[in-house]
Amino acid sequence: MTAVRPPPFRPALARGSARSAQPFKDREFARAFLREMVRARVLEERLIRMVRTGDGFFWIGGPGEEAFATSLGLLVDKGAGLAHDYLHLHYRSNGILLSMGEPMLPFVRQMKNVSTDPYSGGRNFVAHAAKKEWNLMPITSTIETQFLVALGTARAQWRARKRGEKSGVTVVVGGDAGTAEGDFASALVWSSRPGEELPMLMIVTNNGYGITTPAGQQHGERNIADRAKAFQIEASVCDGNQPDKVWAALSDALDYVRERGRPYLLEIAVSRLHGHSSSTGGHRVPDEVCCIDTFEKKLLKSGWIEEGDLKRFYEEANQEATEAIETVRTEKWPDGSTVLDHSFSAGDIRGGLPGRDF
Numbered sequence: 001m002t003a004v005r006p007p008p009f010r011p012a013l014a015r016g017s018a019r020s021a022q023p024f025k026d027r028e029f030a031r032a033f034l035r036e037m038v039r040a041r042v043l044e045e046r047l048i049r050m051v052r053t054g055d056g057f058f059w060i061g062g063p064g065e066e067a068f069a070t071s072l073g074l075l076v077d078k079g080a081g082l083a084h085d086y087l088h089l090h091y092r093s094n095g096i097l098l099s100m101g102e103p104m105l106p107f108v109r110q111m112k113n114v115s116t117d118p119y120s121g122g123r124n125f126v127a128h129a130a131k132k133e134w135n136l137m138p139i140t141s142t143i144e145t146q147f148l149v150a151l152g153t154a155r156a157q158w159r160a161r162k163r164g165e166k167s168g169v170t171v172v173v174g175g176d177a178g179t180a181e182g183d184f185a186s187a188l189v190w191s192s193r194p195g196e197e198l199p200m201l202m203i204v205t206n207n208g209y210g211i212t213t214p215a216g217q218q219h220g221e222r223n224i225a226d227r228a229k230a231f232q233i234e235a236s237v238c239d240g241n242q243p244d245k246v247w248a249a250l251s252d253a254l255d256y257v258r259e260r261g262r263p264y265l266l267e268i269a270v271s272r273l274h275g276h277s278s279s280t281g282g283h284r285v286p287d288e289v290c291c292i293d294t295f296e297k298k299l300l301k302s303g304w305i306e307e308g309d310l311k312r313f314y315e316e317a318n319q320e321a322t323e324a325i326e327t328v329r330t331e332k333w334p335d336g337s338t339v340l341d342h343s344f345s346a347g348d349i350r351g352g353l354p355g356r357d358f
């Protein structure tokens with residue numbers, strides 16, 4: 001078994017708010033951004049392979065969303081507590097967490113459902129992370145419920161701002177089909193109550209499908225972002241396949257929410273490169289735009305990377321994945337006696353609930 005080592009590389013990317021697409025004028029930034037996108041893609045491809053080789057039961061994830069994921073991961077203010085951003089993500093968010101600094105190993109552990117999985121002790125599907133130190137609320141399989149939970153942290157941050165305390169913002173992410181749920185409508189209503197507007201960025205990653213149902217058969221409106229208008233919520237739509245465009249849209253939206261303390265709805269058009277999940281096969285879909293291909297070609301053309309660099313990026317990422325898979329190979333599933341751990345029970349409720357005084 002290989003020893004657990006830190007990931008083989010960390011991109012030299014600056015964190016924090018950066019209005020506009022300016023950072024993409026910097027060669028080193030663009031190269032590091034591409035390397036991080038490749039890392040996210042390779043993780044997903046290796047997770048899919050784990051299902052095929054019997055090292056996992058189910059795959060779902062975000063290949064095709066890397067330009068968005070890498071941008072968001074670098075732009076959020078990560079940390080614990082109200083002063084930092086809260087994240088309410090969905091099951092295509094591995095790339096966001098990688099670019100925030102998470103290694104591949106925990107994702108591989110959750111894929112194999114081993115007890116060392118730090119997110120759920122081996123009890124949840126892959127891509128259902130949770131990390132208290134980064135205000136990452138547990139990712140759920142039920143779609144859109146995160147939009148209601150997000151109102152809670154956004155409301156707590158609104159209160160902190162009123163008390164004059166430093167406060168981050170709440171970021172919630174979901175897919176296009178999920179916006180048909182009442183939870184999404186509730187988020188629009190409750191985030192925009194006059195005089196009590198919440199510091200909440202609502203992101204809809206629109207890949208055009210809800211499992212197999214095309215969005216065009218589900219929504220009469222032109223863009224999902226158009227729904228914001230009725231609530232006087234600022235909104236925009238952007239192309240999630242172009243790193244500089246999605247970076248600019250995200251940084252502008254985040255700056256708006258941070259500075260104004262008001263909600264914002266950002267709809268991002270993304271690709272879904274391996275279908276919905278392993279339940280629909282998980283095979284590569286040939287006719288979708290790939291944000292990594294496009295960006296690679298652009299950087300090769302400008303001379304900012306060479307074929308050798310590309311090869312190295314993939315090798316490094318694959319090495320990190322291989323080491324994680326090797327590590328997990330001998331790890332065990334959780335013991336049956338732990339099945340009720342971390343679930344609500346009468347005992348928990350009798351002992352009192354935390355965070356009551358809202």
Ligand SMILES: Cc1ncc(C[n+]2csc(CCOP(=O)(O)OP(=O)(O)O)c2C)c(N)n1
Nearest residue numbers: 141142143174175176177178207209210211
């Ligand atoms: C409340 C609820 N209803 C239905 C489902 C079944 N379901 C799982 S994924 C999915 C489609 C979600 O599509 P979308 O919101 O566009 O996100 P995507 O998976 O395309 O990123 C559905 C209906 C669910 N998980 N939860």
